[in-house]
Amino acid sequence: MKLLVTGGAGFIGANFVRRTLATRPEAEVTVLDALTYAGSLGTLADIADQVVFVKGDVADEAVVDELVRQSEAVVHFAAETHNDNALVNPGAFVRSNIVGSFVLLEAVRRHGVRLHQVSTDEVYGDLALGEDRRFLEGDAFNPSSPYSASKAGGDLLLRAWVRSFGVEATVSHCTNNFGPWQHVEKFIPRQITNLLVGGSVKVYGDGKHVRDWIHVDDHNDAVWAILDKGEPGRTYHIGAGNEQGNLAVAQLLCELTGADPDRIELVLDRPGHDRRYALDASRLTAELGWSPRKTDFRAALGETVDWYRAHQDWWGAEKSGVEAQYARREHGARG
Ligand SMILES: NC(=O)c1ccc[n+]([C@@H]2O[C@H](COP(=O)([O-])OP(=O)(O)OC[C@H]3O[C@@H](n4cnc5c(N)ncnc54)[C@H](O)[C@@H]3O)[C@@H](O)[C@H]2O)c1
Secondary structure, three states: OEEEEEOOOOHHHHHHHHHHHHHOOOOEEEEEEOOOOOOOHHHHHHHHHHEEEEEOOOOOHHHHHHHHHOOOEEEEOOOOOOHHHHHHOHHHHHHHHHHHHHHHHHHHHHHOOEEEEEEEHHHHOOEOOOOOOOEOOOOOOOOOOHHHHHHHHHHHHHHHHHHHHOOOEEEEEEOEEEOOOOOOOOHHHHHHHHHHOOOOEEEEOOOOOEEEEEEHHHHHHHHHHHHHHOOOOOEEEEOOOOEEEHHHHHHHHHHHHOOOHHHEEEEOOOOOOOOEOOEOOHHHHHHHOOOOOOOOHHHHHHHHHHHHHHOHHHHHHHHHHHHHHHHHHHHHHHO
């Protein structure tokens, strides 16, 4: 299969490419990635001879049209993804996440190519702490942030392109991912690397925000299940039913790294910070037979800690810049 992977130099996309090469030797993979601050060729360095890499923007019609024309399926990961950045520069999110989806949808429409779009649980907004509910596929979008609103925008376009033009496309909404190759700006790698460089764990607000964590390999296996067996036009939730409070994750990371829990610091909250995300992923299990495998959170997080310990050459250069950015934001917010 000739597969185009957008955003394949970022966290989930790069893990998807690796998993595809390992499990689908027949796949011919082309990666389209703009190499923003979040993507790097270093992430693909050891598999560079097994993929075709094209540096380009998903919102660039000419580049996308040509690559889609040569493909049998497209998996769309490329996006601006960091909520904190979305509050500073929302325009980049509108361009990559909404215009990018539009350009891809038009290209797959022209060339009759199968598309799977990767999206987030954040499009539904948040749930209250203690509320006995998880979002279902039919629930209305109610995004809180420029990031989630831009993802919801791209997803709504996809639904309309399926209905209006018969485009052969699916979309998945996944919960928070963790695993190797995730940028150090994100919650889990930020805290792991803070601990590894002798700093403190920074948890927003009261630390009671709840996220539903899934290992990136489980996410990507689900994407493959949808590509293989999913019904065009259908939406699928991907989640492992692993809700954890941020403070509890911070404490577990201290344990796994042998750090004293008094290194956990509660810091100024992000404006509009969603309280709790949780998805019901039973459709995916019932219809496509997928279920998560890395369900021992402690063990999988431990592997992730070991990976960051062994790969300081990959994240070390970014670390101080990311922390300086966080410090500037906190300082700015406090006035
Ligand atoms: N990380 C999570 O927990 C999570 C959860 C659910 C869904 N998602 C979705 O999964 C996808 C991948 O997320 P991630 O965590 O790997 O993100 P990431 O920020 O690590 O990687 C994004 C990649 O997209 C590239 N990119 C950004 N804008 C681009 C553009 N205009 N054209 C081409 N490439 C561009 C970047 O260079 C980077 O390589 C996103 O669509 C995100 O919304 C992420």
